[in-house]
Amino acid sequence: MRILLVSLGVAAATAGCQREERQLRVDPPVAAALDSITLMPNGISGAPPEIYFALDRPYETNAYNLSQGKRLYSWFGCKGCHADGQGGAGPAFLDGWWNYGPEIVSIFASIRDGRPHGMPAFRDKMTTEQIWQLAGYVQTIGAYSIKTAAPGRNDEKQTRPAENRGPAAKRFDEGPTPIHLDQGPVP
Amino acid sequence: MSEVKPDTRDSELAPPALAAALAETWRTPVGLWGVLAAVDHKIIARRYIVTAFAFLALGGVLALLMRLQLAQPEARVLSPDRYNQIFTMHGTNMMFLFAVPVMEAMGVYLVPLMVGTRNIAFPRLNAFSYWIFLAGGALLWIAFVLDMAPDVGWFAYVPLSGPQYGAGKRADIWAQMITFTEIAALAVAVEIVVTVLKQRAPGMSLDRIPLFVWSMLVTSFVVIMAMPAIVFASTSLILDRLVGTHFFNPAEGGDVLLWQHLFWFFGHPEVYIIFLPAVGMVSAIIETFARRPVFGYLAMVMALIATSILAFGLWVHHMFVTGLPRLGQSFFTASSMSIAIPAGVQVFCWLATLWDGAPVFRTPLLFVIGFIVTFVIGGLTGVMVASVPFDTQVHDTYFVVAHFHYVLIGGAVFPLLGGIYYWFPKITGRMMSETLGKCSFWLIFVGFNLTFFPMHILGLAGMPRRIYTYQPDMPWYGLNMFVSISSLVLVAGFLVFFIDAIRSTRVGVSAAENPWDAPTLEWATASPPPSYNFAEIPVVNGLSPLWDQPGCLMVASGLRTDRRELIVSTVAAAKPQVREASPRDSIWPFWAAVATTVMLIGSIFTPWAVVWGSVPVAIALIGWFWPKATPEDES
């Protein structure tokens, strides 16, 4: 009984710590290591570097990183093409349809290196840490299940329910052209 | 135990037999069951007091950590993130987990004794209140240990605490912790109001109620009127964060200042919720140690009531720099200044009491003298910040930090410590040490003033509040170092107090019924009081019953001993109406608290927790109120 309680406590502690911890500074070697992802040859899916798992996937589960990602989403003009996830010139995220797969590493690669059909590369505009934060947030927009760490609504005009009320796909009105086939991968 | 004969009257039994019969009827079971099911107001209040002092100690550790960080410019003892959590925790902990609960707990312990009844009204609600309070405190501190404590200040201003800028569950934990402590406080307020209005000893008409009881009554009404504001505010904050309502979103018709209005509509009366019970303690202590009734009883009561009414008319003075219309600000300047009048009335009456009295310099009185010296400073700086132009220069600076510590430590903690020294023999049956008491008083008094007085100057020198550090080129270094070192003196004083209190529970000199020759009813029973408080219900025909007939207590007989019986009397004249039953111990308040805790914590994560969580709450409440076949249910 006591062992159960202790292990429960420890589990809660570790889960809580990582979800709420604010890692304000990433050491340059760690940042460099985070940059070396491996991607499948077709650009869809791949594997993040070992250190990403060693850090316990901070950009998917940590509330602070996700909210920083949300800040970057509007700071770096993502809304111009993707709106609040509804899409526009660029594909939507809310429909849960990922042209390059739902893994964070694909999203990271899309932001860092750009993609055909108009997605620019942000390699020279953002740091690796920022790209990871943004990728984590973008993944949250189209998440299939609710993340406890997902951000709430912004203090602005609301165009859709906030990320923490996901999963987004359920709440998204796909409209007349649900999937932009022309924005997909190059065959 | 032998079978108790039904309908046994106290008049049929000789004193030892009467005591045995009452002890059997009113006893709290032993063991874990007894701990969880206890409803005796003294047991609950003792738990409440000990828990609140534990939170005081924890909050003090936080304060020390902050002083360590601020002792030097650009120190790196704490990260800004940890510092923000710590100052938020310090404020929240001291206000919601120490000051309000400890004052109410003193009321829970003393009010039934002072009005001459056998248990508080709604004793099971009282038990529930303690468990909920404990759960709220645990929630906050466990979150702190997990590095997810709130970091948005004890005032949690939106938008910083809102959905966009308050990442994670930190602000939700703060908001829900508020709900826990407010439920606990509201429950106690209801108990105290009903106890004072309906359970007073026969003959204790309104003009014979001890001043401490008056202060608890008035405080409880302030709690009832003020706390709903913060419950609604914190709930709407969680709603904004969790389900996307727009109460505080200006882009969708909400308003940022709405939060501040709601918060301070509660937040300012909150100060008086802490201060008024302390005022009552001061009156009780002065009366006993000046050895005469407090001068101007009616004026004192009127001052208490006036304070409680004015307390609701000055919340805007926390918002003088938010750009509200000037006319409104002038009104709030006038109302904020005017609350100094009832405060002045009370101070003058205490001075008059001491002037015409024959003071005995024991530790409780020392703390009260320390209270007058420091509280007057806090009150006068309060008058200063009530002025709009003055406030624009000192608002959110260390001047205000100094001001409210003078009011809250000087105005509330000093009387509380005096009160602990004063009532400790009643609560534990043993005296605290006079030597250690004087030692702790002087350390606390000197340490407090050395710590907090310089903060006035720091504020005027431009040091804002809530900064985790400052730069070396600011001229604040010397004073900050001085303050940090002085705080060690203050801590030493509290350590002596804690050592004295813990030591005295075991080795203190045994206390008689009335060791201080005090005039009020709590001293008319054994120290510590038996579970039934009074073997026979006292009858009162004066303001100072133990002074009016020294050595002899007038009582009434005719109550049953086989069931928990007490007297319900009329509101104004306290004429006896009913021999009402008081509920027995029950495990259900504990289960109800557990169920409520699960529901409230769950609702931080999903709104559906309110739906599924309310089912166990309902079951627990039905179990609580479902009649059991006990003598108390007879009619």
Next chain:
Amino acid sequence: MRTRATRGVLLALLPSSVLAGCTGWQSAFDAQGASAISIKQLMVLMVVICSVVWALVIAVLIRALWRGREQVERSIGPDPVIERRTARVVVAAVTATVIVLAVFTVVSFFTTRALTLAGHDDLTIKVRGQQWWWGLEYLGPTPDERFETANEIHIPVGRNVRLQLEGIDVIHSLWVPGLAGKQDLIPGRRNELTLRAERPGAYRGQCSEFCGLQHAHMALLVIAEQQETFDQWMRSQRERATDPSDAEIAAGQQVFLSRPCAACHAIRGTSATGTNGPDLTHVGGRRYIAAGLLETTRGSLAAWISDPQTLKPGNNMPMVALSADELRSVSAYLASLK
């Protein structure tokens, strides 16, 4: 023992630090602005009267405690004659309290009225408080006379300057104690504050509403200068950034424009047009960088760029991986932007 010795030293130091506090460059008692001066007068009045009141109360308290010392017996019932006399004294004291409070209320009301600096506004500046720096936009009569800067407000001496206060993210509060009382910058609301410096000088201010991780490092500087100097400053601020004068600076510009810097900062006259961070067109001419954190030197610029999260943890400037050469040249470039 050591603590006690330190305390002794500190006690001796106390008066001097008190004086230092009152003459600091962020002190409400070092008032050089019209509002701050009239508030200071009010403060002095109230502090003096309140000190007298406190002294009187304490004197009565000491006397009360002293005279009761000899009495041994508890007074059974208070003497009605003495009670009546005491009542008269208490009523008199309460009346005096009411009078003092009324005086305070009236004086405070008239000071508030005087703070409304009357008449025309010579200059309007939009101040945008954001985590954790101050964005400034000088509004001229025509659009091309507008310009952006950050964290350092220049104003002409003896003229009323109107600050339009906007909270961009959370609530901040603008407080320059030497010139005026504070005023909040609240999202969704518009506040104004009028400054008028009576004497030239540099007045430090600081955010005084808790605004998150770096609330402690959100300072600004108000520089009041004579009209001619001010006009000259205005003219130079409207200019685009100077072109690189040597190879190292040119290389620095190249680094700035090709690395993430340009995504958040603007330098007028270059392709850098980011608006997430402060406008850096004339950053080399400002006294401080990072909202009052460090004095502007090439070295401090380099230190700041190389590790902003150690100097100001949690701020929104990311740590960009630069080589030593890149760091050297980019700091040279920024320092050259006078």
Next chain:
Amino acid sequence: MKTRVVADFSGLPIHGFRSASVTWWGTLAFMLIEATGFALVIAVYLYLMNLAAIWPIDAPKPNLLPGTLVTVILLVSAIPNYLTSRWAEREDFRRIRIGMVLMSVLGTVPLAVRAFEFPALNVNWDSNAYGSVVWALLGLHTAHLITDLVDTLVLAALMFTRKGDNVRRFGDVQDNAMYWNFVVVTWLPIYGCIYWIPRL
């Protein structure tokens, strides 16, 4: 301490109604708490309305039918509620049973209609601040409806057990009736706020 017996209370009753009952005062205190809560939310409603350029914000006016229906049912229920309370005072056990069953029905019906009130607001809680505050008002009152209904149902069930015929239960019935009156009375300003202020 010596004691001197100066009064004998053996003749006092062991249960009191209304103001002689502690529970009655407790109910009153809780009603004061909740009334303060209602008043505050109404104040918030008026505050937000005062700030908005047009009211309701970006939404059609709420439909009157379900809300008015609830109002009528609640007002009608006040009559059997009063009667039940009277029967409880007269300790008329048979009629109390009838009254409690009636009140259980009359508590359930408005709750059922209430389910149609939320869509009739024509705005979602997350649309804008107007939506948030009307949902809060309606939600808060619904919580009170549910609480009192559960209380009524439990009491009604108690009336059909062997513990029902007890003066203490009759006191509980009275307190429950008083609380139902409170739920009815507080609904009126909320009804006016939600449905009629936007039509002014």
